[in-house]
Amino acid sequence: MSETDVAIVGAGPVGLFAVFECGMLKMRTHVFDALDLPGGQCTALYPEKPIYDIPGYPRIESLALVEKLTEQAAPFDPVYHLGSPVTGLSRESGGFRLTTAAGVSVAAKAVVIAAGVGAFGPNRPPLPGIEAYEGKSVFYLVKRREDFRGKRVVIAGGGDSAVDWAISLAEVAGQVMVVHRRAKFRAAPESAARLEALAKSGAIELVIPYQLAGLEGEAGALSRVLVSDLDGKTRALEADCLLPFFGLSMNLGAIAEWGLNLDRNHITVEAATCATSVPGIFAIGDIATYPGKLKLILSGFSEAAMAAHAIYPLVHPGEALHFEYSTTKGVPGKG
Ligand SMILES: Cc1cc2nc3c(=O)[nH]c(=O)nc-3n(C[C@H](O)[C@H](O)[C@H](O)COP(=O)(O)OP(=O)(O)OC[C@H]3O[C@@H](n4cnc5c(N)ncnc54)[C@H](O)[C@@H]3O)c2cc1C
Numbered sequence: 571m572s573e574t575d576v577a578i579v580g581a582g583p584v585g586l587f588a589v590f591e592c593g594m595l596k597m598r599t600h601v602f603d604a605l606d607l608p609g610g611q612c613t614a615l616y617p618e619k620p621i622y623d624i625p626g627y628p629r630i631e632s633l634a635l636v637e638k639l640t641e642q643a644a645p646f647d648p649v650y651h652l653g654s655p656v657t658g659l660s661r662e663s664g665g666f667r668l669t670t671a672a673g674v675s676v677a678a679k680a681v682v683i684a685a686g687v688g689a690f691g692p693n694r695p696p697l698p699g700i701e702a703y704e705g706k707s708v709f710y711l712v713k714r715r716e717d718f719r720g721k722r723v724v725i726a727g728g729g730d731s732a733v734d735w736a737i738s739l740a741e742v743a744g745q746v747m748v749v750h751r752r753a754k755f756r757a758a759p760e761s762a763a764r765l766e767a768l769a770k771s772g773a774i775e776l777v778i779p780y781q782l783a784g785l786e787g788e789a790g791a792l793s794r795v796l797v798s799d800l801d802g803k804t805r806a807l808e809a810d811c812l813l814p815f816f817g818l819s820m821n822l823g824a825i826a827e828w829g830l831n832l833d834r835n836h837i838t839v840e841a842a843t844c845a846t847s848v849p850g851i852f853a854i855g856d857i858a859t860y861p862g863k864l865k866l867i868l869s870g871f872s873e874a875a876m877a878a879h880a881i882y883p884l885v886h887p888g889e890a891l892h893f894e895y896s897t898t899k900g901v902p903g904k905g
Pocket residue numbers: 579580581582583584585602603604605609610611612615616620621622623654655656657684685686687688689690822823824825854855856857865866867868870
């Protein structure tokens with residue numbers, strides 16, 4: 571059991587920046603995330619895509635932004651609990667207690683929910699024994715393109731992720747096969763056209779209309795992906811990796827049971843403070859809603875600053891907060 575000033579639920583870009591904002595106001599933080607890595611959607615959904623609307627960065631790759639935010643938070647020594655969905659939140663004297671399924675229990679004076687679209691995970695294809703391959707030769711996201719250099723890659727799905735990654739990996743992989751149960755792809759027309767062109771040139775093989783039917787391999791190392799068409803005709807694709815892109819399942823999970831006012835899976839907050847309907851609990855980033863809300867990383871950054879200022883009197887009761895620029899006070903631990 572440990573205690574902290576502010577518990578942050580969600581280590582997406584907005585949760586990470588909340589560590590910094592709290593730190594600047596002398597508030598210690600613990601940060602929980604269901605995922606094994608910080609960065610939320612940036613890490614899980616589009617790690618190598620450039621973002622163009624982060625102030626001060628005309629262009630920054632998503633993962634690089636997460637690295638910068640983690641670096642910016644580091645001087646405040648946040649305690650990270652990764653791979654740890656918060657399942658319980660209860661009130662106790664002086665604040666709240668947060669618990670995870672794994673038995674971690676942290677007491678906090680205030681809580682910031684920066685849980686994005688809720689805990690999210692990949693939609694898994696229902697293939698017997700797939701768990702044994704996950705993380706070894708079956709991947710639901712591409713962290714580094716280079717990991718697939720020279721490999722025989724089967725991509726399954728017909729949406730933007732499947733098509734974009736097929737095009738991208740065709741540049742490094744030994745072979746790229748795309749399995750889709752329809753002849754047409756749902757991706758952006760430009761990308762779908764590019765895919766067709768790569769298929770015509772032989773750079774990509776389209777396995778359509780087929781769907782995944784099974785996996786063969788040993789000790790988590792895939793050797794063949796079995797596919798079947800609607801008439802039951804089967805094919806075995808020799809492969810080293812399978813990337814199923816069937817979208818994400820997202821749900822608020824336990825957060826929906828914490829007694830907060832919700833509006834269609836979002837937490838309603840006061841725009842000026844990000845306070846929720848429960849005193850001491852604040853919500854920021856994609857999960858928070860108020861009139862005029864823009865679901866952008868930059869709005870979440872501003873909300874993190876507003877929430878930190880609103881939380882200050884809960885953590886430092888009776889201490890006046892003198893507004894200061896970072897240029898005036900600097901960052902603790904940095905020269
Ligand atoms: C393809 C794509 C491109 C985008 N491009 C841009 C762009 O160019 N510019 C821009 O501003 N925005 C863009 N966005 C949106 C941007 O990514 C989101 O606005 C941003 O990620 C929101 O940050 P967040 O920290 O609020 O939430 P998230 O990034 O969703 O992070 C929330 C975290 O909370 C965790 N979590 C949820 N529930 C729990 C729980 N119970 N316990 C523990 N952890 C939990 C989740 O695992 C997740 O890691 C894009 C989004 C996508 C999908």
